[in-house]
Amino acid sequence: MTEQEFLKNYDSSNYQKPSVAVDIALFTIHENQLQVLLTKRQAHPFAGMLALPATFVGIDETLDECAKRALYQKTGLQNIYLEQLYTWGDINRDPRMRIISVSYYALVSESNIQFSELEQEAKFYPVDEIKSLAFDHEKIIAYGRERIRNKINYTDIAFSLVPEEFTLPQLQKIYEILLNQKLYKANFRKKISDKIISTDKMLSGTKHRPSRIYKKK
Amino acid sequence: MTEQEFLKNYDSSNYQKPSVAVDIALFTIHENQLQVLLTKRQAHPFAGMLALPATFVGIDETLDECAKRALYQKTGLQNIYLEQLYTWGDINRDPRMRIISVSYYALVSESNIQFSELEQEAKFYPVDEIKSLAFDHEKIIAYGRERIRNKINYTDIAFSLVPEEFTLPQLQKIYEILLNQKLYKANFRKKISDKIISTDKMLSGTKHRPSRIYKKK
């Protein structure tokens, strides 16, 4: 039997297959809080509860494409930082049937969100105020948070949460929220000084010294 | 309709599903080289080529269980450091059909391997001498190597590649192979000094000063 013949005769329906879905944890920072996009479930199971946006993986799309599509359909957002997080495969994570979930996380600056574009049921909720979610989605969010907390120290992902032009106090606040700790101003500035370029613009209008506006290098 | 009724009526076969498999990259160090376990494929596709050990995910086993099972079936090994690596979802990674692969990597000390236990077709090959593999398995191995190179710096995974009792020159060699660079003896010892405890045994028989034997703390 040649490889051609083999492939022709191969019947992939002989096995009972799990379903595969993608779950998206889209984070933003709004009102000085880390927030995550959630939808209210219309259908069973867990009808009425909040859950991460999710979609089944189409037979002719890659996982990354699927994640992008899910994000776009829920938010209209494109070109967002999106990264695979972990794949969850417990047997009973979904009571309907065996569903394996490939989770992704994404980061958006509040300034990129057109809140009116969001579907009716999709809204941001402060991560720390979430009580309980459908499926294992709390675990996914916790894991995503952890990943961000680590990656912020050796990558530039924090800049995804800030507008193109920003002040250093703004940026520092982002770091503090993601890391969940207060940082020393002087030390923070030294650490990120090589990742930014200063503009000659200032942000005035406050009742104290105006802060300089920077851009990402 | 209640949730009970909904679940009862739910027909999961309405959708065309991808298959899900687990691929295992089992690394060891043998003859001062990083090696990975490969099997020669008996069947199409890629018949005759080398590939990572793999298995389809059973409908009633978790991903972690599936990975452990695959590892055990190929090697007889249990209680090995095993961690999920990444999930690969390109459309045509397998010519038979759409297969999503959840990859795991594992580390074993050479001293734990009973080479006779290995199935006929499963053997270790030096990673640097691999020419070409079936599917996208070269990518998986490269990604696993990368993960190890990072994780070695802030975890204890390197100790998985060394017997229970070891000398510091041995341990240093492991680090050097994984990191692919020479290390300074004095600095290396300072760095790991808090992860080990010394025994009062010495490894003699060499034609120079015997090295002290240590254990993991």
Next chain:
DNA sequence: ACAAAAGTGTTGGTGTTACACCCATGT
């Protein structure tokens, strides 16, 4: 005595932590 590899001490540089202080604005 010598070769060879094990094992230790020291120095200089770099990055981090903590604090003290100065600066520019609105009221």
Next chain:
DNA sequence: ACATGGGTGTAACACCAACACTTTTGT
């Protein structure tokens, strides 16, 4: 003038790369 938060300099400390040196074995 003062309150407020923006912005900078510096000293103490920990960490790390690099090198020089001592120690213990077999021959």
